Amino acid sequence: MVATGAVAAVGGAFVVWPLISQMNPDASVLAMASIEVDLAPIAEGQAIILKWRGNPLIVRHRSKADIDTAKAVKPTDLLDGVARNANVKEGEAATDDNRIVDGKSQYLVMLGVCTHLGCVPEGNKGDFGVVTPNGTTGGWLCPCHGSQYDTAGRVRKGPAPENLPVPPYKYVSDTKILVG
Ligand code: FES
Numbered sequence: 001m002v003a004t005g006a007v008a009a010v011g012g013a014f015v016v017w018p019l020i021s022q023m024n025p026d027a028s029v030l031a032m033a034s035i036e037v038d039l040a041p042i043a044e045g046q047a048i049i050l051k052w053r054g055n056p057l058i059v060r061h062r063s064k065a066d067i068d069t070a071k072a073v074k075p076t077d078l079l080d081g082v083a084r085n086a087n088v089k090e091g092e093a094a095t096d097d098n099r100i101v102d103g104k105s106q107y108l109v110m111l112g113v114c115t116h117l118g119c120v121p122e123g124n125k126g127d128f129g130v131v132t133p134n135g136t137t138g139g140w141l142c143p144c145h146g147s148q149y150d151t152a153g154r155v156r157k158g159p160a161p162e163n164l165p166v167p168p169y170k171y172v173s174d175t176k177i178l179v180g
Contacts, residue, residue: 062106062107065138067151070151109167116142121164126156
């Protein structure tokens with residue numbers, strides 16, 4: 001019985017190797033895991049939606065009013081007090097500063113995946129943007145069940161339980177970021 005067990009273990013090891021090598025992504029897949037985004041063409045007040053790792057990635061060039069509105073929010077008004085930003089320490093508070101990169105507060109980068117059931121929130125909608133004579137700008141409304149997000153992508157009305165997640169990214173030049 002002991003010998004049989006040993007043989008089985010060795011055989012198992014031989015089977016595992018090819019599986020692992022098949023699971024290793026090749027260079028092309030790894031390249032797609034990161035995308036470079038040129039922010040320069042995004043006008044103030046505009047948002048673009050790209051695809052990153054199968055998910056919609058929102059990049060919005062915020063106006064000063066967007067930023068001021070986000071900064072003015074009291075922590076007690078937030079439904080989710082956690083930043084949900086892969087670039088800051090886990091559990092950091094959901095201040096506007098913790099949702100963006102220091103010195104680049106005009107650019108909001110986040111996944112367009114509602115934290116309720118995964119629908120794509122629609123921009124410039126809802127009650128938590130900036131009210132202008134032409135309508136509300138800068139906030140997001142999820143069409144599925146009515147969740148709303150503010151100008152920093154923080155959930156302000158449920159049923160969504162969490163802020164829209166900020167993916168890992170860094171600036172590779174003054175106007176370019178590498179996401180992933
Ligand atoms: S999926 Fe967004 S509110 Fe339900």
